[in-house]
Amino acid sequence: MAAQSRSKAFCCVAKCSNSKQKQPYLSFHEFPTNDHQRQKWVHAIRRDEGPTFAIRRASTLVCSQHFTAADFMQGSCRLKAGVIPSRFQWNNFHVPPQKQSAFERSSARLGVDVRAPKAVDLQSNKDSEVIVKDHDYAAHPPPGALDEALEYIAELEARLKKISLETPTVFSRFCVSDHTIRYYTRFPSQEVFQVFWESVCPSATNLMYWTKAQRMGREASPTPSPARKIQLIDELFMYCCRVAAGLRERVIADIFGVSMATVSRTVITWANYLYFVLGSVPIWMSREQISSSMPEKYSSFSPNVRVILDCTEIFCESPTSLTLHSEIFSNYKSTTTFKGLLGVAPCGAVTFISRLYTGSISDKEITRRSGILSLLEPGDEVMADKGFTIEDMITNVGATLIIPPFKRDRQFSKTDCQKTQTIARLRILVERVIRRVKENHIFDSAVPLSLSGTIDQIWHNCCFMVNYQGPMFLEH
Template sequence: MREPADMKEPEDLELRDKQQAQVEAANALLFLQGQGRDPIQTQTPKEDRPGPETPSSPPSAEDGDSEEARDANFARGSKRGRVAVKEEESVGLEEALGALQNENQSLREALEKMSLSESSLRNDPEKVRFYTGLPNYYVLETVMWLLAPHMDDTTKTSPKNPMRLSKFQQLLLTLVRLRLDLRHQDLAYRFGVRLGTVTRAVRRAVDVMSSTLVPTAVFWPSRAELRKNLPAAVRAAHPDCAVIIDFFTVSLERPPTDPPHGDRPGRAGPGGNTLKYLIGVAPQGVVTFVSGGVAGDVGDKTLVEGCGFLCKLLPGDVVLASHGLDIGESVAARGASFKIAGGGSERGSAHSLLGHVEKVIAMVRRRYAVLTGPVESCFASDRSAFDKVVQVACALNNLCISAAPLE
């Protein structure tokens, strides 16, 4: 017995809807792969849908053209999407690159401030004074200009030339050594070189400054120059004063294997481990003479007579000192006179003079701590090298002070 026709129709419609949905899903998948039609465009009204047994008609030429146009539009849309993504990525990369560049610049500036270089010192006079003792970068640059022709450029290394320091670095390293009395190993770490490199650089720079800078800055002025610039306080009491002298000592650093003084033959006494220097200061306040160092237990007369000081005196010159020295006859033999300042009516002006020379000596030693001792063994073993250090320190100090009248 057959079922009524109206009972079967809903099931047929449901089956056709399911098949149509499968067709549409297949077309959508093909469209996404660039091979099928737009599922939205290919939908037909429900009443025009063919049944499952009706074959679909072949696509017309117009349908083909539309399909190609849709594919082209889809490709263009995809391309625009890719371009937009790339532009966004490019903008993001540029922003990240800019941030990295700014950070890099900040780190460079911070590193530059912490480093010891020409650029870090050029606009920082406080840093120049702290590390070199010189008043500003202009004076440092002037010293560099004076020394550069006599220095070796060691930035290019070779088996015969293992150093890696420019001329400026050699000078700066040496000034830091004299100024702060840093050990050579410390300087090797600071400048990133070997210990031997530091020792050679300091020795060479000191040699160059001793032969070039010292004769320029530490010299005995002519009598005419002395009297022309004589401070009023000195002119009133000692118009013929040529120099004010005093002594200072520097202790030596003993090697670890060195026995105490009492156990060393020929070196007994407290002066056996010190160097003694005679220093002469013009009334204007500049150092005009500095002797070589001798053992600290040597007498004052022996030092004065053996260091070449007396050869500087002219007949009529007056030599002042703060205490009695057994050098009167030696000075008189040159036609000059030796006076002990501080007696009678001269007490006030003489006290000022002696305080002045003591101030100069203290200034040199304060400005270049290497003179306070103890002298590092690398210099203590070669006293002629340390004599050059003392002379160089006095020359550098002369560059820092003015010849202002002593009132």
């Protein structure tokens, strides 16, 4: 007896013409599976099963107007067990008042009978003053008319707002606890998700679908897209289901009751929108911010460390073109990949995100192209792995590179061993941040080539979202 949310839902009660398309604020409920309880529903709605009426699952429904408020669970559109529809037109439920005619409404407003004939002065053989003048569209309305109109408009707006708040969303159905929020969105709690949603919602109301942006071209002025099939917060939830939960487009389309094309268009739109919104947020931390938030383990070993760098690779489908295949083939992973550089502050916050490059690029080249060098200042220390042979580039900007020492003799000295272990314990912070990024289940399998134009934005958004997942501290 779960409430239905599909657009093509109709009430089967006699003399009731409600539908989900015309009354989206209503919920529609299936007949009970229990035979005895189902017969009670059939008897209540005055319909007999036969050639003209058959109860079919997911298509024979009763709208929520035929139930009382006590029949629903508190704060939900789900019915309690054992309830029976009881509000119908034949028991004087919701009999709509007879609508007044235009003449009656005008007479009540003006205080005279507008249907009365004109008064004629027979002595002068001329028309005397008409009892009710014809409407003059240039004349001002009578006193108080505008006040009544404004009150009526305010009442309609309040009613519309109430209906929109009562309309259930897919997000509210699935994200009912902090545990489900973490699974579907990677946000740690409902409060954190609400903070993020309130920060992006105002600008998202003017969001334009990706396909419309392509049709308009660069010369046209941006205008918002037409009314959406699903609510705005559900569009963000759809993007999270695809990226964070890793659900396939077919599954998401079935959940939201839309086409796969709508799912693809929405995911691409929100990936680009979040990329531009989040990309405008400055995440590079100043020296003062680094010093004030630096853990004791870092300050005792390298007090001037500004950022910890590391690269990671994301598997992608292999293209048929041999030229493209050779460009994105990674010798380290022995498969086709995209490669990105990530910078983390000693406190665990992501402070630098590079774009994705082809898997054949080296750590040194990706550091040079990413733009991280222009952010460093003289006196900064950069911690990295042995593969980052970038000491010459770091030295040119006046910074210092901290990497594990290379073995020059047959074995490491005691000092080199201690330094290697210390750097490994401190540098593991960036590895854990990368693990959080890859916990977005879209990276569980090879990225399809259909997302090759959007994967860079998705990668950036996933890295940025790590900062919403709470602090990350090194274990003792």
